[in-house]
Amino acid sequence: EPEVTQTPSHQVTQMGQEVILRCVPISNHLYFYWYRQILGQKVEFLVSFYNNEISEKSEIFDDQFSVERPDGSNFTLKIRSTKLEDSAMYFCASSVGAVYGYTFGSGTRLTVV
Amino acid sequence: RKEVEQDPGPFNVPEGATVAFNCTYSNSASQSFFWYRQDCRKEPKLLMSVYSSGNEDGRFTAQLNRASQYISLLIRDSKLSDSATYLCVVNMNGFQKLVFGTGTRLLVSP
Numbered sequence: 001e002p003e004v005t006q007t008p009s010h011q012v013t014q015m016g017q018e019v020i021l022r023c024v025p026i027s028n029h030l031y032f033y034w035y036r037q038i039l040g041q042k043v044e045f046l047v048s049f050y051n052n053e054i055s056e057k058s059e060i061f062d063d064q065f066s067v068e069r070p071d072g073s074n075f076t077l078k079i080r081s082t083k084l085e086d087s088a089m090y091f092c093a094s095s096v097g098a099v100y101g102y103t104f105g106s107g108t109r110l111t112v113v
Numbered sequence: 114r115k116e117v118e119q120d121p122g123p124f125n126v127p128e129g130a131t132v133a134f135n136c137t138y139s140n141s142a143s144q145s146f147f148w149y150r151q152d153c154r155k156e157p158k159l160l161m162s163v164y165s166s167g168n169e170d171g172r173f174t175a176q177l178n179r180a181s182q183y184i185s186l187l188i189r190d191s192k193l194s195d196s197a198t199y200l201c202v203v204n205m206n207g208f209q210k211l212v213f214g215t216g217t218r219l220l221v222s223p
Contacts, residue, residue: 031209033209033210035213041215042213042214042215042216043151043157043200043213044213045210045211045212045213048209048210050209055209056208056209056210058210089154091156091157097209098145098204098208098209098210098211099144099145099204100145100162101145101147101159101162101202101211102159102211103159104156104157104158105156106155106156107155107156109154
């Protein structure tokens with residue numbers, strides 16, 4: 001069964017440092033997403049990406065965040081200057097269209113110290 | 114009103130029991146509906162889509178009431194392996210994002 005792959009599975013970083021979270025979506029999917037889940041809270045939408053550009057973003061996705069699809073397979077989330085409150089599980093997802101639901105990756109647990 | 118609202122539970126049931134979860138959504142323009150399952154510290158996994166006519170997948174039955182903006186999930190003959198958090202998820206027409214409820218935790222005991 002096709003899957004979404006995320007690396008690393010866990011990243012610890014110091015406050016103020018930049019981090020890049022990586023994802024390889026399912027190859028025939030057209031839409032890519034990042035979500036986050038703070039421990040004990042709900043899954044929150046960050047951004048959706050289609051045709052090499054951002055199609056929607058949430059209020060959480062401020063200037064500290066950026067996404068990129070640098071080649072035909074990878075999809076990355078960069079946080080420029082991490083804050084303590086950025087500590088969360090970050091999930092990448094992909095789909096052929098949201099009406100069909102998404103497939104999620106297993107997540108990157110980001111810990112900012 | 115929250116976009117997607119669920120009772121957080123937990124629902125504690127014995128093996129073999131039938132359990133039902135409910136969910137309400139605020140936006141009448143919502144078009145697609147799903148139930149996802151999330152195990153502790155794992156990614157959400159699609160359990161089933163929810164169709165207007167209602168649909169069944171084995172022991173799981175999903176219902177949609179558009180007039181009341183209400184979605185339900187029924188699990189029959191609960192198994193220990195059904196213990197998880199069940200997430201109600203909604204997509205609004207014209208948008209690509211899915212909106213998640215906070216989830217309902219189910220604990221099935223022997």
